[in-house]
Amino acid sequence: MRKQGGAKGAGHARVVVIGGGYAGVAAALRIAGKAARRRVPVSVALVNPSPLFVERIRLHELAAGKAPRRIELARLLRARGVELVVGRARRIDAAARAVEVELAGGGGAGAAARRLDYDALVYAPGSAAAPQIVPGGGEHALSVADAASARALHERLRAAPPGGSVVVVGGGLTAIEAATEIAEAFPALRVALATRGRVGEGLSDAGRAYVGQALRELGVATREGVRAVEVDASGLVVAPEAGGAAPGAGAAERLAADIVVLAAGFRPAALAESSGLATVAGGRLAVDRWLRAPAHPEIWGAGDAAAALDGDGAPLRMGCATAMPQAAYAADSIVAALAGDEQPPPFRFAFFIQCISLGRRRGLIQRVDPRDRPLDRVITGRLGAWAKELVCRFTVAALRFERLRADSHGWAWQAPRPRGARSLGAAAADERLPSGAAT
Numbered sequence: 001m002r003k004q005g006g007a008k009g010a011g012h013a014r015v016v017v018i019g020g021g022y023a024g025v026a027a028a029l030r031i032a033g034k035a036a037r038r039r040v041p042v043s044v045a046l047v048n049p050s051p052l053f054v055e056r057i058r059l060h061e062l063a064a065g066k067a068p069r070r071i072e073l074a075r076l077l078r079a080r081g082v083e084l085v086v087g088r089a090r091r092i093d094a095a096a097r098a099v100e101v102e103l104a105g106g107g108g109a110g111a112a113a114r115r116l117d118y119d120a121l122v123y124a125p126g127s128a129a130a131p132q133i134v135p136g137g138g139e140h141a142l143s144v145a146d147a148a149s150a151r152a153l154h155e156r157l158r159a160a161p162p163g164g165s166v167v168v169v170g171g172g173l174t175a176i177e178a179a180t181e182i183a184e185a186f187p188a189l190r191v192a193l194a195t196r197g198r199v200g201e202g203l204s205d206a207g208r209a210y211v212g213q214a215l216r217e218l219g220v221a222t223r224e225g226v227r228a229v230e231v232d233a234s235g236l237v238v239a240p241e242a243g244g245a246a247p248g249a250g251a252a253e254r255l256a257a258d259i260v261v262l263a264a265g266f267r268p269a270a271l272a273e274s275s276g277l278a279t280v281a282g283g284r285l286a287v288d289r290w291l292r293a294p295a296h297p298e299i300w301g302a303g304d305a306a307a308a309l310d311g312d313g314a315p316l317r318m319g320c321a322t323a324m325p326q327a328a329y330a331a332d333s334i335v336a337a338l339a340g341d342e343q344p345p346p347f348r349f350a351f352f353i354q355c356i357s358l359g360r361r362r363g364l365i366q367r368v369d370p371r372d373r374p375l376d377r378v379i380t381g382r383l384g385a386w387a388k389e390l391v392c393r394f395t396v397a398a399l400r401f402e403r404l405r406a407d408s409h410g411w412a413w414q415a416p417r418p419r420g421a422r423s424l425g426a427a428a429a430d431e432r433l434p435s436g437a438a439t
């Protein structure tokens, strides 16, 4: 195995992490903790626009009215001596190995800026809503993809009159979770789900049957086999997905709605592309099998914003379940590089389960094979809801464990095995579609 290059092997190394989500926080804590344990002199700075950690996997709960826990990034990071820089990375100058940050609170032309030089960079700015999937989506639709959108959606739901209607666009796990959560929290509203293909396409027959039952019990109407062609102030226009109808064409149909929620995919952060780094899959940072940007081995990518490859060579789907193991791998690789170790084996990941909440009282745990294909086994009902809740708690607990003891947590990066691979990291597995993958 060859020795690693691209990061300092001796002296005080500067590591910058862009993004304070699941991947960024996990990476920063682990780098600082492991470097301290190995006595590798390092300073770690994490850049995030907000001083608070957002539990994105609970944003449909926020939209439905459940107050989020307040998790201060500074408190989370302090124990490991990671500096929190509250601001937005505006540009990565890869040639100069520096990140230009617009500090929060600056605003306008005089916005305070800071330049962070790095020896190693973790690129983890995540993803956001993808309103461009449907014309009019940016102006007229809401989403659960970020905290501000989820709060705005909650306000609209609260203000909607009894009998008001909500259409959720998408049939994947985020759309199912959003529709069921809204229907349960706002029983006076009429909720519908409109999707290409079938609702819960990636689930087993048993899994889809249970989702269908939960949707019916919660009064959620489903429109399958349609694609969203336009959103406007009075609802959503759909067309049969096979027909190729454009807005206004005969086959198009209007689904009147007071509120349209787009939950058909996320858009990766645009920073890599706007900084001139190589991207794939709609703007995700291109990374090699070691999660490093091919032309810049001192940059590691992790989470929704990076296109780590699955066992078939396609970009891994977005999910905190995939983001956190990538972050752990990147962190270990960075510390190894700084210590002058040999390059570790490539990143590997095996799926185990998908977890879907269906309101607060029902849930579905879908067993999948290492490549994320559904198996027959499912857990449903209250037990499923409880298991999903545990998985959500586990993600934040994992960050806290990492803060207390670096490497205390077993992350999954084993090779896919025919009969499945078990690991704590994979236990949070779930499906989130890349931007535009399904409507």
Ligand SMILES: Cc1cc2nc3c(=O)[nH]c(=O)nc-3n(C[C@H](O)[C@H](O)[C@H](O)COP(=O)(O)OP(=O)(O)OC[C@H]3O[C@@H](n4cnc5c(N)ncnc54)[C@H](O)[C@@H]3O)c2cc1C
Binding pocket: 018, 019, 020, 021, 022, 023, 024, 047, 048, 049, 050, 054, 056, 057, 058, 059, 060, 087, 088, 089, 090, 124, 125, 126, 127, 144, 145, 146, 174, 177, 269, 271, 302, 303, 304, 305, 318, 319, 320, 321, 322, 323, 355, 428, 429, 430, 431, 432
């Ligand atoms: C409602 C909902 C439910 C979900 N449920 C599940 C689930 O059950 N299981 C699962 O695996 N996945 C789930 N997901 C997907 C999961 O939330 C994401 O895949 C995960 O958050 C990705 O982690 P990340 O760290 O890459 O990005 P994020 O969590 O998005 O964090 C990125 C951070 O970077 C910050 N940032 C962005 N741009 C910049 C910049 N220029 N400079 C500095 N910082 C920046 C962002 O503000 C954010 O704080 C769900 C998503 C949603 C919306």
